[in-house]
Amino acid sequence: MSNINIVDRKRELWLDLAKGLGICLVVTYHTCEGILNSFENDTETIRALTSFFRSWLMPMFFMVSGMLIRSSIKNKPTRTHRSKLLDWVYIYLLWSLIIYLVRLLTNSFTNTNMAANEIFFILWNPVPTIWFIYALALSHLVTLLVRNMSPNLVIGIAVVANFLNSFYFGWFEGSIFERFAWIYLFYAIGFFKGDGLIEVIKSDKLTFLGPLFFIGFGVFIALYRSELHMVTKPIVSLLMATAFLIICYRAEALFKSTRLFKFSVYVGSISLFIYLTHFALPAASRMFLSKIGLYSFSANILIAVGLAVCIGIIASKLSTKQPIKLFFERPRLRKKVKNVTPHSV
16 A cells, blocks of 8 residues: 555556546536535536546546456465455554544534444445445455456356345445446456457547547436436446447557656556545535635635545555555564574575
């Protein structure tokens, strides 16, 4: 976890660009959700935006995560993955407590409606926003267990789980199992079919088709997503996520030398810091703007995203220093080393 803000120079920069743009859109999505919970009128555009983001944004993140973890799972020893999973558990438990306390203490002047006993249910029902970490840890664990199985079999089972979750939503509604059954399909596709997926993304034939599809079909989803049959939803998510990655790949070719591209890649490399620390910003920016009489939906979104990136950058810079380090890295027990000379280290 200590090198989480360092870009792996061997991997594709467009994947970090996708994470950078994606985390800004995640903050936008959460801000839009807060707007919908706070206002009853004039929210048609915000409702369309939430439908648009919901259809592909988190599937894209999990697909990219599966693509990036391939070499690690295939080449690194089991003890490395055990340590990584413990890192995720530590982050999940700590930030669940932080988010719970902040939301509980602000119940009186926000619309969070956090119940005092919610912290006791986090093993199966995460507090808002932090479910991503839990699902990512589960995805890593399951992939470790099935990595030597037939890729088509694993993806086939993931498809069945996705469909069953859609048809029988009430079985696990609100729990991590409902989230995981929906999202693991995309992680598995990224992991097992990553090479083929990258070939598709880099295909010259899709240079213009990808962006056109993303924009055109995105508008359709924003307006009519609720009318899509549940069987088509994972297909739509896969196509939209792939189209977004095509845009990111083409953006690298066109804008690689620009400062905006480099900054977006950097934002992608610290996306976890932004994700963990942004949870209070949509509501805080909404309340501040309302207090000074300058509230608008667009201002709420822009300020929340801007603050999230700034605080994420600060957190990443301070993450190597105590006690801030404890918020982002699991403490390690120091082993006693005897009779070690400077030359033997």
